Amino acid sequence: xxxxxxxxxxxxxxxxxxxxxxxxxxxxxxxxxxxxxxxxxxxxxxxxxxxxxxxxxxxxxxxxxxxxxxxxxxxxxxxxxxxxxxxxxxxxxxxxxxxxxxxxxxxxxxxx
Amino acid sequence: xxxxxxxxxxxxxxxxxxxxxxxxxxxxxxxxxxxxxxxxxxxxxxxxxxxxxxxxxxxxxxxxxxxxxxxxxxxxxxxxxxxxxxxxxxxxxxxxxxxxxxxxxxxxxxxxx
Numbered sequence: 001x002x003x004x005x006x007x008x009x010x011x012x013x014x015x016x017x018x019x020x021x022x023x024x025x026x027x028x029x030x031x032x033x034x035x036x037x038x039x040x041x042x043x044x045x046x047x048x049x050x051x052x053x054x055x056x057x058x059x060x061x062x063x064x065x066x067x068x069x070x071x072x073x074x075x076x077x078x079x080x081x082x083x084x085x086x087x088x089x090x091x092x093x094x095x096x097x098x099x100x101x102x103x104x105x106x107x108x109x110x111x112x
Numbered sequence: 113x114x115x116x117x118x119x120x121x122x123x124x125x126x127x128x129x130x131x132x133x134x135x136x137x138x139x140x141x142x143x144x145x146x147x148x149x150x151x152x153x154x155x156x157x158x159x160x161x162x163x164x165x166x167x168x169x170x171x172x173x174x175x176x177x178x179x180x181x182x183x184x185x186x187x188x189x190x191x192x193x194x195x196x197x198x199x200x201x202x203x204x205x206x207x208x209x210x211x212x213x214x215x216x217x218x219x220x221x222x223x224x225x
Contacts, residue, residue, distance in 0.1 A: 040218075042201055042203075042215035042217055045213070088153065090156075092155070098143075098205075100146070100158060100161060102158075103157070105155050106153065106154060106155050
């Protein structure tokens, strides 16, 4: 298996909802990432996990809560989001933090 | 400040034609430079990766060049196809303790039949 999978593909949620985004890879990669991408902009790094430990948090608001249950899975828990949080959320993984990153197809999130 | 600038911002060409996209960077210390292709609403896919010592690298109809002295890179697409319509993003990795990725804003390429 040489791909990163993300679920769901699309998500619409209200500002009071709690939802989670999921990411999975079976390439044996030990680094996993969450990015946020607004339209016509490059991806912005949110979080980096290395060996299942959070190593980088790019000053992301606490309404986004990452979780790495094991080396293959990465979750992003969402709570009390704002409409401006609507974006494409990309997950990526790499052998380690200095190796090439492989991206998933993304989750298109809309906050109403 | 580490920056990656791409030009043009957008480009429309006819199917079968060639095109060249530009990337200028002011990133130090430099580790490597990647070109990604991103279809609308999808994740980026790596096309090429180049280190300091590499001048040219090809991947099918895609050829990337790197001039480390002038800190410029280009991506040349030969005999364009409709499926080449996408955003092409230049990304430079730093060689510091954070191994940070510096992303360009991308070039939106549209191939018309």
